Amino acid sequence: MGRCNGRCTLVGFCCLQLVAALERQIFDFLGYQWAPILANFLHIMAVILGIFGTIQYRSRYLMMYAVWLVLWVGWNAFIICFYLEVGRLSQDRDFIMTFNTSLHRSWWMENGPGCLVTPVLNSKLAPEDHHVITVSGCLLDYQYIEVVSSATQIFLALFGFVYACYVSKVFLEEEDSFDFIGGFDSYGYQAPQKTSHLQLQPLYTSG
Known part of the structure; x- marks a missing residue:
């Protein structure tokens, strides 16, 4: 019963x-954050492997x-430090999350609870095919949403x-006990019996 409870x-x-x-993967896809997308994909594969x-x-x-999971904890700790800008980390370095392929960051930056997005028209700061926006009125800033998400993953x-x-320790102990009991002890294994070979001699009869 204990084994079943652990499993x-x-x-x-x-x-x-x-x-x-999966929830995190969806929002990272919406934000075009390719580094987290790759990490989430590897994590999903590892979790499926753990279930199997x-x-x-x-x-x-x-x-x-x-x-x-050890690597996953380290990655999420880095995400927390990145959004809180710990040390020399800065959110202005988009290439860390997007591999320098886009200007998008977190999806929650523009779509957080209570956020009001206002486009800035004719801004000289906007690169080609992009626009500048201002975000105000958010009940919870996007960086804290990302921090909470990463903290949940660590938990x-x-x-x-x-x-x-x-559970792995229990499985190894069961494998050892099975090898000891199952097939190589004195009750489970019988050595092949040696059979005596009789050499046949021709019979001669006197006439």
Whole structure:
């Protein structure tokens, strides 16, 4: 029963991670943020691998899933530092998130709760095929929305890492006990019996 509870809890956390990653992927696509899109895609693949490993009792897949979660926590910590402009990080460097292919940033910048977007006409600051806007009245600034999203990902990843290590340990212990009991002990294995070979001699009869 304990094993089932651990597996079910891990599958539940993986499903929550999958839903959160898909939600984040949608908004990153709308904001043309290619670096987060790539990271989200790898995360979705890793979560699916974790679900498969949990259901199929594959401890190696769970280990790979756990290793990825460590990288995922680091990536989301970087996202938090980026939007809060910690150290030398600055949101003016668009190439970090968009690979320098567009001027878009977070989708929530223009579509946050309560935000009022006003276009600035005839602005000399706008590059070709782009326009300048002003955003005001937001109930929550976009950077804090991104920070909350990344913090949620870190929270789910930490719990997923703990349960992945626990369930993987249980699987390894079960594999060791199965090898000990299942096929190579004195009761489960019988050595082939040696059969004596009789050499036949011709019979001679006197006439």
